[in-house]
């Protein structure tokens with residue numbers, strides 16, 4: 289195969305180098321396009337055909353339904369690793385030794401208290417505030433309480449900022465959850481595991497000891513692993529481009545949380561449950577809603593279906609669907625919603641509209657059913673997605689900074705008015 293691509297514009301030929309990745313993906317390096325042609329650029333709304341970077345963190349193949357973190361398959365990691373181990377792998381590139389994981393966890397625990405003044409910010413929010421908006425604000429506010437973690441350049445300073453956010457973010461998640469439920473904002477226990485501590489901080493009632501449910505713990509650990517990274521998705525690209533201005537890790541993460549909130553992205557897990565509940569309230573008539581999803585005149589979409597990249601089954605959805613069955617069975621939860629979800633999936637996988645468009649269940653289709661069975665309210669589902677995605681965002685931000693990538697600044701094709709003269713108001 290040639291190592292160059294040739295482009296012909298107005299009879300003149302231009303050559304551009306090809307970049308081939310370790311999984312044989314091929315890209316045309318157009319970084320010299322504008323300077324070597326007469327300011328010609330490319331146009332690709334939504335960047336469906338455009339790579340923003342070279343990355344060594346996550347590989348996914350949408351056609352084959354493959355997802356790997358640093359070369360390890362998501363299936364193996366979900367079965368054999370725990371979330372903190374996967375966080376270390378994503379951020380630093382290798383699975384940790386026992387000593388490395390112990391040091392990582394103790395460095396994180398040393399940072400797992402937040403400034404008491406943050407309680408005042410939490411208190412200022414109405415109970416009706418959406419948790420994702422609260423979490424984005426609290427994450428950005430961390431910059432004010434940790435100024436030394438802002439514009440970090442050395443690997444050592446980056447490490448300090450990373451263990452800080454990994455220690456404090458679960459507290460912000462727990463306090464966001466507890467605020468909505470009128471519970472005291474307290475801490476967990478440094479003697480617990482990372483995910484155990486998250487569950488205790490979220491669910492401990494003030495008047496009783498918290499009893500850890502191993503089924504819930506195992507399910508949450510697996511869900512967080514499955515959400516941990518997904519290469520250059522909307523929110524991760526947002527973290528990378530915000531971070532490219534050197535605004536610092538916490539503020540960059542805050543932009544990612546806001547991007548994830550959208551119902552077309554991470555907010556879909558909440559939208560899926562709301563959709564399933566409305567179908568259930570409407571008598572469980574899945575045919576009616578399948579018809580609505582296919583009707584071009586109807587804005588209704590089958591939430592939890594379709595994906596920008598996966599044109600095959602989302603490998604995470606397969607694992608989560610199996611976990612949903614296990615968790616509900618183990619918890620003895622009979623959930624009509626799960627039956628409706630399975631009926632919709634069965635119909636969609638046979639329906640030409642969905643098959644022709646390669647619309648399969650994605651990561652969000654079943655995750656909410658497990659969160660609900662765990663006692664997590666619907667509007668906290670995307671917060672749990674953010675908790676899982678945190679190490680991926682951190683890994684991508686760190687890679688962008690260590691690679692000394694330039695500030696992100698896409699171009700445009702201007703299609704507005706050409707030059708015209710100002711007219712006084714009485715002449716308009």
Ligand code: SDX
Pocket residue numbers: 517518520521522551552553554556581582588589590591592593594595596597645647650651652
């Ligand atoms: C996540 O990018 C990532 O990696 C994201 C993520 C991650 O881990 O970070 O995987 C997490 O965001 C998962 C996706 C969660 N979103 C949803 O479940 C919302 C519902 N899905 C859709 O809105 C949609 O499928 C998207 C946004 C996910 C993908 O949209 P695309 O690839 O831009 O597809 P499209 O909008 O161009 O649609 C192609 C066709 C259209 O029909 P035609 O115009 O060809 O006739 O498929 C149709 C669409 O109308 N279509 C759907 C549909 N999704 C696409 N029709 C009905 N229901 C749907 N869900």
